[in-house]
Every structure is written in structure tokens, then in C-alpha cells.
Amino acid sequence: MHPTGPFSHLSESRAIAELNDRSREIFRQIVESYLMTGEPVGSRHLSRILPMTLSPASIRNVMADLEAAGLIFAPHTSAGRLPTETGLRFFVDAMMEIGDVTSEERSRIEAQMRAAASGHTLETALAEASALLSGVSRGAGVVVTSKSNARLRHIEFVRLDPTRALVVLVSEDGSVENRLLDLPAGLPAGALVEAGNFLNARIQGKTLGDIKREIQTRREDMERELDVLTARLVEAGLATTVGPADSRQLIVRGQANLLDDLKAAEDLERIRLLFSDLETQTDVIDLLSRAEGGEGVRIFIGSENKLFSLSGSSMIAAPFRDGSQKIVGVLGVIGPTRLNYARIVPMVDYTAKVISRILERGR
Known part of the structure; x- marks a missing residue:
């Protein structure tokens, strides 16, 4: 499994490539805190949680360098920092440690998918897959497949x-x-x-x-x-x-999850824009179809894709195949940029593989 995405900034920025261990650790803490809470992180808080001893003043110097490299920014007048979309892409591509699906989760996914497919339609199984992925993320589960x-x-x-x-x-x-x-x-x-x-x-x-x-x-x-x-x-x-x-269909489950854990009025506006994006089914289908172009999981972050340029959302998606190994659809998760990538990437990947096995065996 190799999550990929259209990150071009990394090769262009020596400042990013040459981050030392101290800078990488501070950057990691900022990103992981953002993914967990959605809140900006300040130097005083970082000085308490870093595995190394650094004064707030030293941390602020590093944060200034990270900001100059385009990896973090200061929202409004806050003393804390958040990762930029470029920073998130760098973290996902170069630093993120992807987890694995536990044996219990594998069993649950297998059981749910097979129960939905047995005696029912493929669409029922795909809708269940979409709902399952919605349940493990803070996002909406999405599937696109051909009516054929x-x-x-x-x-x-x-x-x-x-x-x-x-x-x-x-x-x-x-x-x-x-x-x-x-x-x-x-x-x-x-x-x-x-x-x-x-x-x-x-x-x-x-x-x-x-x-x-x-x-x-x-x-x-x-x-x-x-x-x-x-x-x-x-x-x-x-x-x-x-x-x-014209025969491709979109299945979306769990939009209500996107309303949970809103931090501010601008979050509500962002979710409203994302709902509008999801209603534009053709654009979502086109975006999901781009994940058919390669092996494994694809990750699209924020304005890297024009569909999410206003809502600032992310998508994690993987293709699934039929018995002849032909790609016949894509499933994934759409949600805020602070999705739990390390957990969702392997879940999307494994669910796509389970659906592929069901199709290969003719259910």
C-alpha cells in the first residue's frame, strides 16, 4: 500500500528537504496536534510535549523557519500555528507512519461486507462499505461504480x-x-x-x-x-x-458525521461548501475516478483539487476490481483536512481489497 498524491512542492523546496531532526519533530507535533484537535499549537505547549528539552524561544525560532518554508502558518492573530496544505502533503508523503488494520477490524469488515453481499445486490454491499468507512472517520463514506x-x-x-x-x-x-x-x-x-x-x-x-x-x-x-x-x-x-x-453512480453515506466536532463558524461554512460539493455528483465522480489511475490508495488534500478549493477538504480513496482484475469502481472517505490519515488509509485499502475478493468469487 503506497498512498500517493499530487505533491510537487517537496522537490521544489530545499528548505523542506533539509529539515533537521529538531525541526521535523516540532513540525510533527504541530501536525499531529492539529489532526487530533483542530487547534493551533503554541511554543509553550510544544515545550511541554516535545521529547527534547527546548525553550519556547528556541521553538519559536524553529517555527519561524517552518513558516518560511511554507509548512505552517499563524491563523488570524493566534500565537499558535497550524499546518498549511503543503505541510499536510509533506507530512502524509514523507513523515506519516501508517497504521495497520487489526485482526478484529479485519474480521468485522469481512463479516459486514459478506453479510451485505450475500443474498443482496452489489449496490447493497457498496452502500455498507461506504457506511463502514464513514463510521471509522470523521467524514463521509463515498463509492463510485458503474451500473454495468x-x-x-x-x-x-x-x-x-x-x-x-x-x-x-x-x-x-x-x-x-x-x-x-x-x-x-x-x-x-x-x-x-x-x-x-x-x-x-x-x-x-x-x-x-x-x-x-x-x-x-x-x-x-x-x-x-x-x-x-x-x-x-x-x-x-x-x-x-x-x-x-453516464452509467457511473455515486453512493454517499455519513454526511451527518461532518457536522460533528465543529470548532467555529468558519467550520460550519466549510461543511456547507463541502455538502454543496457532494451534491455536484459529476465532479465527485470525476475526482474519485482519478483514483483509478494507480495502484493502492490515493490522497487528495484541499485545493490540490479544484473540487475542494473552497471547502478545504481531503479525500482518501482506493480502487476495487472484478474477477478479471479490471478496476470497476473506487471507494473512500471525504472530510476535513484533519482526517486521521494514518488510520483511514489502511481501512480504505483493506475494504477495497475485501470488495475485490467478493467480486472475484462472485459473492
Whole structure:
């Protein structure tokens, strides 16, 4: 597991790279205190908690250097300091000691995910994963996945006129999705029923993606069973239903957690802005989709992403895969920049792996 993010400041700043042990320890204490309390830390408090003996005056000198390096800042007129977004990124990438998921937590995650998936839909399991991640963080649990991951019960082609038909998809959870399909010229009258029967004999408990891959690998079987135009209808119907971006869905759980532990009026305004961000589903889906681009966990902090430029929020996310090792979605946590990264990163990573194993085994 290697959490990554778009941190470019580190290589550009020799001042950051050359921090000595004393400066790093003071910086670590400032960041860890912020992640725990959200409050600025002053030199007198630091002198009491540091593992080394330093006077408040010496600490203030170090804090001045850290501020000059862009790692900390003084909010308003406070004598204390908080980490900047650059400072948080440096801490996460270079200093944070990531914890591990305990055996008890692993068992609980496995049990919850399998109970949600067994006898229910994939969406139920993903919603449970989102709720679980919300529960271990101060943030909202989020999942984005493709509707083509839904397991099907029935498919039907309904002719609307000589040139168009409706593809009706019924999922195991009873949800129905309709897509328009242009019909090949000269299609025989019984081709729609024949195409539907051919697919219904193969779709039980499979996703659209599964069916599409199976048809592609068994094209010769299909061409032996169906005439050319009906075979084209089957392929066209699947191409219509296995859609691109418009078929992606967002599941969010635990927004109310974001209202807990507010420190000031500006916190409430920040959370209001974050709620507004979460309502803009397309932008959230786009951001989560960026986590599909690499292995393991991705971390986005504050204004590194335009979506959070106003609310100053962070996101920790990891992709999950199906039985063919294809990435089919992303899950994670969105919340304030003072998320407990060291705890949430391994939880997100492990939950994504559990979901992947469930998909690999077909639940």
C-alpha cells in the first residue's frame, strides 16, 4: 500500500528537504496536534510535549523557519500555528507512519461486507462499505461504480417502430433500466424475441460487463445459433447497455458525521461548501475516478483539487476490481483536512481489497 498524491512542492523546496531532526519533530507535533484537535499549537505547549528539552524561544525560532518554508502558518492573530496544505502533503508523503488494520477490524469488515453481499445486490454491499468507512472517520463514506456492475435477471427487446427498439434490463434487485437501440435494416420479425432468449439463457447472476466479455470470446457459438442480423442485434444491444460515463453512480453515506466536532463558524461554512460539493455528483465522480489511475490508495488534500478549493477538504480513496482484475469502481472517505490519515488509509485499502475478493468469487 503506497498512498500517493499530487505533491510537487517537496522537490521544489530545499528548505523542506533539509529539515533537521529538531525541526521535523516540532513540525510533527504541530501536525499531529492539529489532526487530533483542530487547534493551533503554541511554543509553550510544544515545550511541554516535545521529547527534547527546548525553550519556547528556541521553538519559536524553529517555527519561524517552518513558516518560511511554507509548512505552517499563524491563523488570524493566534500565537499558535497550524499546518498549511503543503505541510499536510509533506507530512502524509514523507513523515506519516501508517497504521495497520487489526485482526478484529479485519474480521468485522469481512463479516459486514459478506453479510451485505450475500443474498443482496452489489449496490447493497457498496452502500455498507461506504457506511463502514464513514463510521471509522470523521467524514463521509463515498463509492463510485458503474451500473454495468449490477447483476441481471432478465433482458428484453421491445420494438417501438421499424427502426428502433427499447432494451429493457431487469436487475436482481428489481431495478429496471431502459435504453434506446437502432435496429439493423431488414431485421426479421422474430429476431427481437430470439435475441432476448439467447441472452436470457446466459445472463443469470452476471453483470453486463461479464456478458459482453463472454459474447466476445464465444462469438463463433453465437454465429452458429443466430443468423447474422440477430447476432448483430445482440452485440448492438450490449454495446448500448454497457454505457460509459453516464452509467457511473455515486453512493454517499455519513454526511451527518461532518457536522460533528465543529470548532467555529468558519467550520460550519466549510461543511456547507463541502455538502454543496457532494451534491455536484459529476465532479465527485470525476475526482474519485482519478483514483483509478494507480495502484493502492490515493490522497487528495484541499485545493490540490479544484473540487475542494473552497471547502478545504481531503479525500482518501482506493480502487476495487472484478474477477478479471479490471478496476470497476473506487471507494473512500471525504472530510476535513484533519482526517486521521494514518488510520483511514489502511481501512480504505483493506475494504477495497475485501470488495475485490467478493467480486472475484462472485459473492
